[in-house]
Amino acid sequence: xxxxxxxxxxxxxxxxxxxLPKGRVLDQVVCAGDERQSYALYLPPQYEPGxxxxxxxxxxxxxxxxxxxxxxxxxxxxxxxxVVGSNNSRNGPSEIAREAIQxxxxxxxxxxxxxxxxxxxxxxxxxARLALAWAASSxxxxxxxxxxxxxxxxxxxxxxxxxYATAGVDDFNFDEVYAMSRELDRRGFPQxxxxxxGGHDWLPEGLTASALExxxxxxxxxxxxxxxxAQKKTAERxxxxxxxxxxxxxxxxxxxxxxxxxxxxxxxxxxxxxxxxRVLTGSFVTSIEQGNQLLAMKKYSEAARLWELAVLLRPEYxxxxxxxxxxxxxxxxxxxxxxxxxxxxxxGFRDRDRIARDSAWEPLRKEPKYAEALAAIGK
Numbered sequence: 001x002x003x004x005x006x007x008x009x010x011x012x013x014x015x016x017x018x019x020l021p022k023g024r025v026l027d028q029v030v031c032a033g034d035e036r037q038s039y040a041l042y043l044p045p046q047y048e049p050g051x052x053x054x055x056x057x058x059x060x061x062x063x064x065x066x067x068x069x070x071x072x073x074x075x076x077x078x079x080x081x082x083v084v085g086s087n088n089s090r091n092g093p094s095e096i097a098r099e100a101i102q103x104x105x106x107x108x109x110x111x112x113x114x115x116x117x118x119x120x121x122x123x124x125x126x127x128a129r130l131a132l133a134w135a136a137s138s139x140x141x142x143x144x145x146x147x148x149x150x151x152x153x154x155x156x157x158x159x160x161x162x163x164y165a166t167a168g169v170d171d172f173n174f175d176e177v178y179a180m181s182r183e184l185d186r187r188g189f190p191q192x193x194x195x196x197x198g199g200h201d202w203l204p205e206g207l208t209a210s211a212l213e214x215x216x217x218x219x220x221x222x223x224x225x226x227x228x229x230a231q232k233k234t235a236e237r238x239x240x241x242x243x244x245x246x247x248x249x250x251x252x253x254x255x256x257x258x259x260x261x262x263x264x265x266x267x268x269x270x271x272x273x274x275x276x277x278r279v280l281t282g283s284f285v286t287s288i289e290q291g292n293q294l295l296a297m298k299k300y301s302e303a304a305r306l307w308e309l310a311v312l313l314r315p316e317y318x319x320x321x322x323x324x325x326x327x328x329x330x331x332x333x334x335x336x337x338x339x340x341x342x343x344x345x346x347x348g349f350r351d352r353d354r355i356a357r358d359s360a361w362e363p364l365r366k367e368p369k370y371a372e373a374l375a376a377i378g379k
Contacts, residue, residue: 135161136159140161166193166195234278
């Protein structure tokens with residue numbers, strides 16, 4: 001017997017001997033063959049190994065498999081579905097996500113009898129884009145898309161799977177998800193759209209049952225409701241304010257952020273609060289995404305401007321302070337680089353190895369403030 005076949009046979013024996021509990025969320029099931037790959041899992045109470053089961057594969061942008069699995073667990077228990085959430089797939093290089101998906105697929109298909117005609121996916125944000133792309137290129141029967149649509153808004157010519165699209169009213173991607181649902185409905189593709197109170201997040205537990213019912217075909221497609229005047233006004237204000245905060249100088253940005261925080265804290269829901277919350281979160285996410293791209297391209301001065309906005313929006317964000325420090329160091333702004341490094345450490349940044357690897361620090365490694373920051377990490 002070939003070595004690969006021996007490994008496969010051994011894995012089958014291990015799976016046969018391992019009894020996974022039913023009716024509760026498991027945080028980590030390690031994939032046979034690579035202990036670095038794992039997923040969260042929910043087996044419905046009625047699960048038995050002698051029949052084929054529908055499965056929902058969940059993709060979180062931060063590799064937090066438990067969150068979606070726990071969110072869907074109660075509805076999946078009633079419907080009799082397996083739910084799986086990758087602990088490795090995340091926003092970032094597509095190779096990492098594809099590898100995580102393949103390990104998750106291989107491992108679950110070895111452990112369980114899965115009905116390949118009832119394979120579904122769900123994703124949040126970048127995970128939603130990944131889930132939709134996965135469905136468009138393989139045999140997936142339906143997708144729960146939370147907080148994002150198809151990449152670059154490019155809906156395929158054919159969509160042979162069901163899409164349950166959902167977004168929080170405070171989500172900066174609300175208008176994108178709503179527009180996708182309108183276009184899918186216009187072209188006659190099966191879809192449903194649901195909004196919920198909240199921001200850029202997985203759909204609430206109260207919507208999970210209706211999502212599974214729609215994916216399984218138990219309920220029919222339904223056109224999205226027409227956009228209300230308040231919805232249109234919120235979209236217009238979000239676009240205008242986003243452009244203002246992106247194009248303003250430091251003083252203008254600080255002033256606008258103060259106004260947005262005031263509006264975001266309003267006790268009553270409305271256009272001002274929704275637009276403010278969307279802009280604060282959307283601008284933060286955009287600054288991180290673009291800042292990372294520019295940093296990877298070693299465009300340090302441009303990256304520093306975006307990271308300045310990121311930490312203005314989230315002063316507690318340690319990773320943002322560190323990225324600002326590296327950007328400033330690369331731009332030869334010694335004072336700001338060391339200040340930002342100090343703030344990064346004070347906010348909880350602890351990755352000494354990363355600091356040692358980053359070549360932008362080479363001219364500053366003998367600076368007293370650099371040594372003080374490393375000493376603070378040691379403590």
